[in-house]
Amino acid sequence: MDRREFLKLSACAAAAGVSVPSLGADLPRLGDIRALLLHLGHNMWCDWFPEDVDPSGFSCKPDTELLNRDDFWRKATDYAAAKGVNMIVIDVGEGLVYPSHPELAIKGSWSPDKLRAEVRRLRSIGLEAIPKLNFSTSHNGWLKQYRRMVSTPTYYKVCEDVLRDVYEVFDKPRFIHIGCDEEVASHQVKVVKYIYIVARTKEFWMHDYLHLVRTIEGLGARPWCWSDYGWRHPEFLKRSPKSVVMSNWYYDEQYGGFDPSTNKTSDHERLVEFWDLEKAGFDQIPCGTNWVGSGRRKLKIGADDVMGKLVKTCRGVIAPERLLGFLMAPWEILKDEASLEVNKRAIDIFDLALKG
Secondary structure: OOHHHHHHHHHHHHHHOOOOOOHHHHOOOOOOEEEEEEEOOOOOOOOOOOOOOOHHHOOOOOOOEOOOOHHHHHHHHHHHHHOOOOEEEEEOHHHEOOOOOHHHOOEOOEOHHHHHHHHHHHHHOOOEEEEEOOOOOOOOHHHHHHHHHOOOHHHHHHHHHHHHHHHHHOOOOOEEEOOOOOOOHHHHHHOOOOOOOOOOOHHHHHHHHHHHHHHHHHHOOEEEEEOOHHHHOOHHHHHOOOOOEEEOEOOOOOOOOOOOOOOOOOOHHHHOHHHHHHHHOOOEOOEEOOOOOHHHHHHOOOOOOHHHHHHHHHHHHOOOOOEOEEEEOOOOOOOOHHHHHHHHHHHHHHHHHHHO
């Protein structure tokens, strides 16, 4: 039964006073998750400045109006459904007017009712909607002033509040993605070029990560995160609960390949994470892309080959019972025709990779 049939049956059954199977039975089967990352919010790479500071000279200024366009969003999600994608991981950020913290919104942020309606629409065309909130200090500009209160009682309360908000607005999703990638001070200095730099390490990082995990599990969802903290911190794989779904992202940016025995580039530590996570017994949803990073730009090559190679590699490395599916991350906000085409190209690549 597809979702349209389910919804039609549900309406008829309700009128007749009989019950129908839970929609949960119609969710993507674990092992067959075909997820696409789309951005509702986009202030993950910015600083919010005090009112008496002129931000005009800095590159990390936030957007004060939502860039995502509803019409392009609709076209991209409809296209994804038609191409066999069955899950949309929505990078929420400041894209929602959080009931508990409306001060995080910007002009154009979606109301809770609007996002609830979209979650229902996505479900009706076969797309499970999963919220993503990035709590990495390298990607938490959406938290505005709370970004400067990390690891304080106020911060923990805000994190709990917004997680509860998305759990309710997304109608009790199976998973909540918490980001947690690239929390390195050098990344904030050299890449996103923040003015206010903060990065947790060791016990502080682990403490806050586990707080997020416990909060999500307390709500009734399963935590999902980027696993790159494990690249340089092997203790992470020993201390993280196995309940967390891990997404190692590997884009082969230095073009070293997918064989750990021959890849001698700086990407090697990223690549072997798939093997390390498998040995540690974690469920995985590996992430690939068609986004072209600086390494591939220097080599003057695209990234259309990444997802196909990733799928082939991970199917050979990860046990079927722990390979929950794959995630495609185009990293392109749906703001115009050009960005729509980038996302549609990603969907096409993803479709071919999964059939390969």
